[in-house]
Amino acid sequence: TDRLRVWSAVGLMASARVVSTCLFVALLTCTLRCSQCVKLSNIILILTDDQDVEMGGMFTVTPLCCPSRSSILTGKYPHNHLVRNNSISGNCSSTTWQKEAEPFAFPVYLNKLRYQTFYGGKYLNQYGSKDAGGVGHVPPGWDQWHALVGNSKYYNYTLSANGKEEKHGDNYEKDYLTDLVLNRSLHFLEERSPSHPFFMMLCPPSPHSPWTAAPHYQQTFSDVKAPRNGSFNMPGKGKHWLLRQPANPMPNSSVEYLDNAYRRRWQTLLSVDDMVEQLIKKLDSIKELSNTYIFYTSDHGYHTGQFSLPIDKRQLYEFDIRIPLLVRGPGIKPKLTLQSPVLNIDLSMTILDIAGVNLSTVNMDGQSFLPQMVSAPSLRNGTERPFFLVEYTGEGHSSEDPSCPKLGPGLAECFPDCVCEDAFNNTYACVRTLKDANLQYCEFADNESFVEVYNLTSDPHQLENIVKKVDPALLQIMNQRLIKLESCTGDSCRNVK
Helix, strand or coil, X not given: CCCCHHHHHCCCCCCCCCCCHHHHHHHCCCXXXXXXXXXXXXXXXXXXXXXXXXXXXXXCCCCCHHHHHHHHHXXXXXXXXXXXXXXXXXXXXXXXXXXXXXXXXXXXXXXXXXXXXXXXXXXXXXXXXXXXXXXXXXXXXXXXXXXXXXXXXCCCCEEEECCEEEECCCCHHHHCHHHHHHXXXXXXXXXXXXXXXXXXXXXXXXXXXXXXXXXXXXXXXXXXXXXXXXXXXXXXXXXXXXXXXXXXXXXXXXHHHHHHHHHHXXXXXXXXXXXXHHHHXXXXXXCCHHHEEEEEEECCCCEECECCCCEECCXXXXXXXXXXXXXXXXXXXXXXXXXXXCECCHHHHHHHHHCCCCHHHCCCCCCCCHHHHECCCCCCCCCCXXXXXXXXXXXXXXXXXXXXXXXXXXXXXXXXXXXXXXXXXXXXXXXXXXXXCCEEEEEEXXXXXXXXXXXCCCCCCCCCCCCCCCCHHHHHHHHHHHHHHXXXXXXXXXXXX
């Protein structure tokens, strides 16, 4: 596809080479692999910003940047890592996070196993700010650290280059962030020691706003528009009040704006295509491709016109909580599609599983999906979860938004035509089931105690809230599951009945 043409072009989903006998045996044990027996596999995690699902698919446990990225790093639900939003007060890259969460993030485990580690690109939204310790703070576990200060940008940004401030301008060859992350990762691969495995986490800004494409891609996709199917430009009838307030149908100005955003988002992803292609070529040239797991995903989804909301994330619906997931690596069958639900809190456990860590010693809420991918049985933790949690804490301003004074205070992300994408009481928790029944049950923390329920088998676009049509006994069951999930930690998150 145009979205990520290189995945098929370079064969990322092609058949992996046969793993060695030692690696095969190691995957069947719960002990650390013997360094004299087999070389540990390399691992690369590519994490885009705000990419809706077009390829593969897994779920984020929260549809906002900093909480989601914190979940990926810690393997924990937001109620356990305590990052609620993108602000310092919401614990995003705060000193509390740095003291209580970062020392237990999965790269720390890898580094202790002598993995050579590299980070490049966006980290957490408040990273590098004065209140977060500035650029001198380098999280534990990283040998090479090239992290963006603040939120996604393509030009005119500041990096923390191993703890030192590095200013960048608007010269494409020197400064375009997606290309810079690629170039420094290639240099890392050149300079690494071949005696030890490596882990790289590459976090380009694409396709986050301001949607600045590389110069040679700025005229592409000129005829592309946001898809008009599903819930596009549909009213939010029967939903939480925030979804009921947009005008429907959307004014032409909103449609033109979101179409332009959609097109420019695609343009920025072409540089990510190039990143993937160059990485594959490099891995092949240094003879590491057959021993490297590559994960491609995003922090959360995105909407462009669904339920008449112009552009953003933060909502409980499939378009904001489903994200891409593509994986290739040793022992993975070609064109394999996992049937069991996979969450972004599972990435850390899966990566540690690949590295041979005894997962019973790790305090995380997720579980490894490596056993579902490799063509061999496993004794590791890989049981299918019957249901899981999605949670979000709404953001708002204490004063009314100038763009929307009629709705009063407590709102955020408002557009000039008085469509607001978030609010303090856009705070919800959902239990999602895929096994036996494809259902979603959500409760809002507001003065209405609002509930939304969807049967995604008969209503995949979540057009009808069926809370008043469902058997009350089922509602009670879902409520009890939700209560247990909202207080779960570690094993109890994987074993809720």
